[in-house]
Amino acid sequence: MLRPISFVFFLFNLLSLITITTSTPPYIADENITVNCGTSVNSKAGDLREWVGDIGSKFAPTEDLNHKSNASRAQIQGSAEYVPYMTARLSYFQFTYVFQVTPGQKFVRLYFYPASYSDFDRSKGFFTVKAGSFTLLRNFSASILADSLKKQTFVKEFCINVEKNQKLNLTFIPFSSNYYAFINGIEIVSMPTDLYYRPQGFKGEVPLYVGQASHQFYINYNMALEMVYRLNVGGGLISSVEDTGTFREWSTDRDYMLTGGFLPRNLSFIPNYSKIQNYTAPDDVYRSAMSMGPNISKNMVSNLTWGLPIDTGFNYLVRLHFCEIEPLIKFDGERVFIIYIDYQVAEERADVISWTDSNDTPYFKDYVVMIQKKGEDNHTLSIDLHPRTDGTLRDAILNGVEVFKLSNTDGNLAGPSMVPPLLDQQQPANKSSTKKTIFIAIGSGVGFLVVLTLVCSMVLWKSKKNKRFGSYHPQPKWRCWPYPYKQKLTRTKASSLPEVRCRYFTLDELKTATNNFNEELIIGVGGFGNVYKGVIEQGNMTVAIKRLQPESQQGAQEFRTEIEMLSQLRHVHLVSLIGYCNYESEMILVYEYMTNGTLRHHLYDTDNDPLTWKQRLQICIGAARGLHYLHTSTKHPIIHRDVKTTNILLDEKWVSKVSDFGLSKMGLDNIAVSTLVKGTLGYLDPDYARRQQLTEKSDVYSFGVVMFEVLCARKVLNQRLQEEQRNLASWAKKCIERGTISQIIDPYLTDKMAPECFKVYVELAESCVRDQGVQRPTMNDVMEKLEFALELQENANITKDVNVMEKLEFALEFKENADMTKDINSEEVSLIHATSTSSAPWYNNVYNGQVLESTSGTELTTINSGLSYPGQS
Numbered sequence: 110m111l112r113p114i115s116f117v118f119f120l121f122n123l124l125s126l127i128t129i130t131t132s133t134p135p136y137i138a139d140e141n142i143t144v145n146c147g148t149s150v151n152s153k154a155g156d157l158r159e160w161v162g163d164i165g166s167k168f169a170p171t172e173d174l175n176h177k178s179n180a181s182r183a184q185i186q187g188s189a190e191y192v193p194y195m196t197a198r199l200s201y202f203q204f205t206y207v208f209q210v211t212p213g214q215k216f217v218r219l220y221f222y223p224a225s226y227s228d229f230d231r232s233k234g235f236f237t238v239k240a241g242s243f244t245l246l247r248n249f250s251a252s253i254l255a256d257s258l259k260k261q262t263f264v265k266e267f268c269i270n271v272e273k274n275q276k277l278n279l280t281f282i283p284f285s286s287n288y289y290a291f292i293n294g295i296e297i298v299s300m301p302t303d304l305y306y307r308p309q310g311f312k313g314e315v316p317l318y319v320g321q322a323s324h325q326f327y328i329n330y331n332m333a334l335e336m337v338y339r340l341n342v343g344g345g346l347i348s349s350v351e352d353t354g355t356f357r358e359w360s361t362d363r364d365y366m367l368t369g370g371f372l373p374r375n376l377s378f379i380p381n382y383s384k385i386q387n388y389t390a391p392d393d394v395y396r397s398a399m400s401m402g403p404n405i406s407k408n409m410v411s412n413l414t415w416g417l418p419i420d421t422g423f424n425y426l427v428r429l430h431f432c433e434i435e436p437l438i439k440f441d442g443e444r445v446f447i448i449y450i451d452y453q454v455a456e457e458r459a460d461v462i463s464w465t466d467s468n469d470t471p472y473f474k475d476y477v478v479m480i481q482k483k484g485e486d487n488h489t490l491s492i493d494l495h496p497r498t499d500g501t502l503r504d505a506i507l508n509g510v511e512v513f514k515l516s517n518t519d520g521n522l523a524g525p526s527m528v529p530p531l532l533d534q535q536q537p538a539n540k541s542s543t544k545k546t547i548f549i550a551i552g553s554g555v556g557f558l559v560v561l562t563l564v565c566s567m568v569l570w571k572s573k574k575n576k577r578f579g580s581y582h583p584q585p586k587w588r589c590w591p592y593p594y595k596q597k598l599t600r601t602k603a604s605s606l607p608e609v610r611c612r613y614f615t616l617d618e619l620k621t622a623t624n625n626f627n628e629e630l631i632i633g634v635g636g637f638g639n640v641y642k643g644v645i646e647q648g649n650m651t652v653a654i655k656r657l658q659p660e661s662q663q664g665a666q667e668f669r670t671e672i673e674m675l676s677q678l679r680h681v682h683l684v685s686l687i688g689y690c691n692y693e694s695e696m697i698l699v700y701e702y703m704t705n706g707t708l709r710h711h712l713y714d715t716d717n718d719p720l721t722w723k724q725r726l727q728i729c730i731g732a733a734r735g736l737h738y739l740h741t742s743t744k745h746p747i748i749h750r751d752v753k754t755t756n757i758l759l760d761e762k763w764v765s766k767v768s769d770f771g772l773s774k775m776g777l778d779n780i781a782v783s784t785l786v787k788g789t790l791g792y793l794d795p796d797y798a799r800r801q802q803l804t805e806k807s808d809v810y811s812f813g814v815v816m817f818e819v820l821c822a823r824k825v826l827n828q829r830l831q832e833e834q835r836n837l838a839s840w841a842k843k844c845i846e847r848g849t850i851s852q853i854i855d856p857y858l859t860d861k862m863a864p865e866c867f868k869v870y871v872e873l874a875e876s877c878v879r880d881q882g883v884q885r886p887t888m889n890d891v892m893e894k895l896e897f898a899l900e901l902q903e904n905a906n907i908t909k910d911v912n913v914m915e916k917l918e919f920a921l922e923f924k925e926n927a928d929m930t931k932d933i934n935s936e937e938v939s940l941i942h943a944t945s946t947s948s949a950p951w952y953n954n955v956y957n958g959q960v961l962e963s964t965s966g967t968e969l970t971t972i973n974s975g976l977s978y979p980g981q982s
């Protein structure tokens with residue numbers, strides 16, 4: 110007797126067996142290799158295919174005899190209990206799978222489950238995968254990718270053409286001897302010749318090169334493709350067994366659809382493959398679609414938009430699938446629309462019926478679009494459909510999207526390198542700190558409420574945000590924030606990108622960037638070494654490259670840990686660390702380039718135009734914010750220790766940013782030091798010098814000195830002056846006491862400062878340089894007082910050189926925040942969906958702008974809070 114549960118299971122198996130065996134797919138792959146890596150056992154996977162264990166089989170990888178790879182089971186149980194994720198092949202050395210396959214185009218699918226395997230730490234899987242001359246993945250971390258996808262396992266799919274007498278070699282190369290490469294499963298499936306490749310001489314339509322005036326783009330056999338998106342628009346997930354015979358998986362588009370849409374119909378009609386091959390896509394792709402809906406006036410002022418995050422620096426093949434599924438639309442000229450890809454017109458006049466002659470007839474269109482590298486690695490590919498006024502319906506439709514990355518001329522498909530995880534990474538003591546916070550918070554009722562409110566609003570904000578932006582960033586960000594995500598679709602805040610890491614540069618890359626550390630490119634010199642101006646990203650991005658002198662060296666390990674920590678600090682008023690290089694004795698830091706140099710070089714002994722008083726105030730406010738962030742954003746305050754006008758840099762918009770934070774702690778700075786006390790003379794906190802106890806208030810002292818330097822435009826220590834006047838801080842203090850401070854200010858500022866503003870400023874600066882730390886304000890107080898001073902100045906309205914741009918820049922930060930909330934709250938995405946099997950009567954009334962109940966009684970719903978699809982909550 111079968112127990113009920115196993116009976117059901119049995120039935121289920123039988124059913125799936127029946128569905129699979131009874132429907133012959135339109136295409137039968139002559140090559141269908143599935144290799145289960147790291148095991149000797151053959152097993153059936155969920156798709157009923159037999160996965161061959163590589164151990165002892167003809168698929169066993171070739172490797173150096175001295176460096177055998179390991180086979181191992183995943184240590185985390187219950188999460189990947191299915192083939193081929195249960196086992197993996199792992200090695201600290203290169204290994205190669207060699208497949209003898211028939212010539213032709215193949216799908217190559219790589220299955221990864223980044224878990225901890227015995228002796229193989231999850232985070233240390235870091236490697237490159239090559240297929241013959243193609244680089245499929247480079248300096249790649251499966252765990253970083255999985256984490257950013259919020260998935261335990263994932264598959265990477267590639268298309269490769271194998272020439273006659275060629276073998277298909279897949280080589281796995283660890284990043285270095287401290288990192289390993291691994292793979293759980295490999296799948297090789299042949300595909301119809303005309304599925305995606307469009308070589309020269311192809312009989313049929315060849316993709317149009319978008320933006321290149323009706324040029325065609327050939328997908329030649331010497332190219333490899335990487336599948337980036339394959340979406341069943343308006344429909345649900347289609348699993349690999351439900352595909353047309355090549356085991357492609359189709360996902361839903363709902364995470365990528367940016368505007369509301371309307372599901373015109375969802376019927377189980379039999380598509381009529383009179384125009385394209387029946388293996389192009391599963392029937393279900395054509396049975397579901399998205400359109401704009403009945404409101405013509407609304408349609409004419411909006412787009413049907415999908416946003417797909419991709420890497421820059423590649424050509425992409427974009428395949429759009431169409432099928433007119435509305436039975437009432439039968440003639441040319443009814444549903445006519447424009448297709449934009451990446452904000453460029455790809456199709457001036459899309460009219461599905463004119464392509465197919467009838468409805469229920471699938472069709473597809475291919476476009477290739479070049480996504481240039483413009484200093485950033487991430488880009489959101491936008492697909493916009495907009496109804497044309499000459500169509501009667503004023504609507505658009507889309508049934509499916511496929512996006513492939515095309516290999517470069519050098520056979521590369523890999524995106525930006527990820528940063529290798531640190532060896533023996535120190536675990537941040539997050540857990541205990543959380544506990545502590547909660548404990549303290551509970552201890553004081555008010556605090557608890559505050560924390561609760563904060564947590565709640567964060568959760569709310571996040572969930573709201575997720576509705577619109579949610580999995581809108583499924584691709585990991587390897588780059589440091591803030592990268593200028595300028596695209597209109599992407600609005601990101603640092604906090605929403607916890608996975609952000611800093612980039613690792615090779616020494617060669619940096620040599621190229623600086624013309625082999627050419628002396629002419631030196632923009633700064635100091636005790637730590639030289640700073641070079643360099644260009645990366647094929648000359649598209651300027652950076653500052655700080656090459657530390659070997660003498661200032663410390664343990665490479667410590668260096669990396671420190672850099673890793675510093676790269677986590679992201680603030681608009683901190684100079685961003687873009688990446689680093691740590692190769693043999695070299696330690697190099699790569700920072701964002703600050704066009705306007707140091708604050709010091711705009712104050713005195715310079716040919717630069719003097720800064721206006723308001724500019725100076727804004728620069729001080731920015732620097733104060735940056736320091737405040739350092740003091741408060743991490744568990745232990747980060748004390749800069751070397752606040753001075755040469756460490757406050759100005760970007761092209763005169764936004765001030767604090768640089769060199771964290772370095773003094775590492776002994777990597779340009780500091781004239783007494784044996785124990787570090788700091789720059791003139792800025793050095795006397796209290797710290799005396800007691801040798803460092804606190805945030807030491808930075809406050811130095812900041813006070815900076816404020817006087819900004820006000821007086823003179824050196825903080827000038828040995829040429831009389832004894833009394835040499836040290837700016839003590840001289841300013843004396844002048845304040847004597848009431849003569851206005852006599853020592855920068856002559857340029859005379860008459861340009863509002864008296865109230867001046868007063869607040871001077872009082873604040875004076876309080877910063879008080880003798881004892883406890884008497885000084887916090888950076889937060891400083892920030893607020895400075896903002897107040899600026900307000901006074903603006904109200905007084907005596908500045909003759911009001912610069913509108915300045916005001917704009919300054920307000921930008923606040924505005925951005927405001928915009929963000931506004932977007933989420935105000936933009937209600939409405940989607941009307943009909944689950945009725947017959948929405949035709951409804952659609953019939955579209956032209957009158959009326960909404961009728963559907964006849965079958967199933968609801969026509971309007972959802973205002975986000976996208977929802979029938980049958981998928």
Ligand SMILES: *[C@@H]1O[C@H](CO)[C@@H](O)[C@H](O)[C@H]1NC(C)=O
Nearest residue numbers: 133134135136382386387388
């Ligand atoms: C697909 O089309 C081919 C002819 O192009 C035909 O022989 C085959 O039966 C069709 N398969 C299915 C499942 O419709």
Ligand SMILES: *[C@@H]1O[C@H](CO)[C@@H](O)[C@H](O)[C@H]1NC(C)=O
Nearest residue numbers: 171205207241275276277278
């Ligand atoms: C693939 O590997 C085999 C065995 O290692 C080697 O003989 C062959 O040259 C390789 N082919 C290519 C295209 O790399």
Ligand SMILES: *[C@@H]1O[C@H](CO)[C@@H](O)[C@H](O)[C@H]1NC(C)=O
Nearest residue numbers: 404405406407408958959960
């Ligand atoms: C159609 O859209 C416009 C503009 O968005 C809106 O003002 C109008 O109320 C809508 N009409 C209907 C019937 O929903």
Ligand SMILES: *[C@@H]1O[C@H](CO)[C@@H](O)[C@H](O)[C@H]1NC(C)=O
Nearest residue numbers: 410411412449452453493495
């Ligand atoms: C639709 O998208 C195109 C291309 O991105 C853009 O130029 C156009 O302004 C958009 N139209 C509307 C109404 O949003």
Ligand SMILES: *[C@@H]1O[C@H](CO)[C@@H](O)[C@H](O)[C@H]1NC(C)=O
Nearest residue numbers: 237247248284526613614615
């Ligand atoms: C991976 O990164 C290392 C160090 O940055 C570099 O030496 C190597 O060339 C990179 N690998 C590839 C395939 O680019």
